[in-house]
Amino acid sequence: MSKPLVAVVKFAEAYQSVRRALELSDGLAGLKPGDRILIKPNLVSWDFDLPFPPYGVVTTSAVLGALVRILAEEGYSDITIGEGPLMVPKTIGQAMYKELGYHQLREKYGVKLVDFNEEKFVKTDLGGLTLSLAEKVLEADKIINVPVLKTHNQTKVSLGIKNLKGCINRASKMHCHGKDVDLSHTFPHIAEKLPVALTLIDGVFGLAKGPGPTGTAQRLDLLVASRDLLAADVVGAALLGYRAAEVEHLAYFARRNGGSLDINDIEVRGEPLAENIHPLEYDWEWTAENTGPLGYAKRGIKGLAVRKYDSTMCTGCSMLFNPVLVMLMAAFKGEPFPNVEVISGKVQLASPGFDYTVLFGMCPYKLNKDNPHIKQAIAIKGCPPDLQEFVEAMREIGVPCDYKDYVQYRHYIFHRYKAEDGFDLGLFKIDNV
Known part of the structure; x- marks a missing residue:
């Protein structure tokens, strides 16, 4: 039985690099005329109000x-680009397509943007x-999946299989x-279909x-x-420093559908895999x-317990938790702090001994609304929760939260990426096709 084939290519000029990757992997062999x-x-989100560094976040x-x-x-002339980005508070797909220059592809090649x-x-x-799957996805004869090489704080890596959750x-x-x-x-089932x-x-x-x-x-x-x-994700995980067997959604997909998680069972063409591994952390300590x-703890913050997020926290709450x-x-x-606990997601229960319990989102509110351990609930019940409501509620109990501090932080993380280090926003624009 032949090994699955995966190409690893150094990116230089975009057109030549992509073409070489497709040639080495025989990537277009599964497509037919018509x-x-x-x-x-992977266009998970964008921010049109605050500085947004897209590097490693979106394709x-x-x-x-x-x-x-x-x-x-x-x-190939019947091409559609489709994505279902985060809706906070409304969908932004067409605005993202415009921001990223996809309209150029529509005008030159007749690409449909959905x-x-x-x-x-x-x-x-x-x-x-x-x-519930997008009808446009189910109508497609063939899908080309273009994820980003990135880690994920809930699933360790987010590559091809995870990208289909969109x-x-x-x-x-x-x-x-x-x-x-x-x-x-859950989401590996999508890839099977x-x-x-x-x-x-x-x-x-x-x-x-x-x-x-x-x-x-x-x-x-x-x-x-x-x-x-699967083979693409096994190699992608390896490049990020993870054995596929350690990534549960890859192991689950392999158990259900066959295929090896062993990198030695894959034929890798192009760049040597061992020379291109860049271990990247996925989790916040x-x-x-x-x-x-x-x-x-390093700042000496006392009187506050923010429970760590878990996999039941949806994307909407996740984007607001930071x-x-x-x-x-x-605010410290x-x-x-005045003895405050903050809980989130669908399984965290309020602990005894706190004077205030912040229920961040509708899910923890529903789970804990009758919890006898809660002395005074601060329920931010939106789905997703409203940050301004959170700020006002915290100020009422003497915690001076200020959204301006987050704005300042966003400017900081945007400006830490320097052009001289290769962080080129031009890679996220299509100006000449």
Whole structure:
């Protein structure tokens, strides 16, 4: 039995690099003339109000644009780009396409740009799990999956299999983060259903402590291409410093569908794998007592316990949890907090002995609204929660949270990326196709 083939290519000029990755992996062999091809990038989110460093967070326009050009040159004309980005408070897919220059692809090659959140979803049996998949995805003959090479604080890595979670609706995404299911045992079912013909992992940048912009990006200049979805992720995980067997959603997919997690069972062409491994951390460290990030303890913060997020926290709350952590840290002025506990997600229960209990989101509120351990609840019940409501509620109990502190932090993380270190925003624009 032949080994699955994976190409690892150094990224230089986008068009030549992508073409070489496709040639080494025989990446277009599964496509036929007339196929309805859907390209699924990773466009998890954007921020049109605050500085947003996209490095390692979203697929580069340079790679996406080069892929479309090659497909057009090879005679494939029915091309759709589709994504279902985070909805806070509304969907932003078309705005992201414009920001990233995708309209150029529509004008030159007739590419259709679809925001799944604006389209119909179809409830679909995925082999023991029912989720609502975008109809446009189900209509595709072949899917080209273009994830980013990044870590994920809930799943260790976010590569090809994880990227397909963007094909389901908001309710299904929340279901994947359920209290009675393991997150890593949900979204792999999506990959089983879809006709993924090619995975092209964009590793121009890699991201530690992802998946959002608060992680730390590195310029890696790598592309990974394979017609085998699992093999692509096994190699991608290895490049990030993780054995696939240690990544539960990859192990789960392999158990259900066959395929090896052993890197030695894959034929890797192009760059030597061992010379291109860049170990990147996926998780944020918390105190042993689970009272907050280690940074809180280093600052001497007392009277506050922020319980660590878990896999039941949905993406909407996850994107807002970091501002909460930043604002709470900035609110510490040397005096202890007024004995406050902050809980989140779908399984965390309020602990006894706290004067105030912050229920961050509708899920912890529903779970704890009758909890006898709570003396005074501060319920931020939105889905996702409202940050301004959180700020006002904390000020009422003497904790001077200020959203301006988070704005300052966002400017800081944006400006830490320097052009001389290879952080080029031009890679996220399509100006000339």
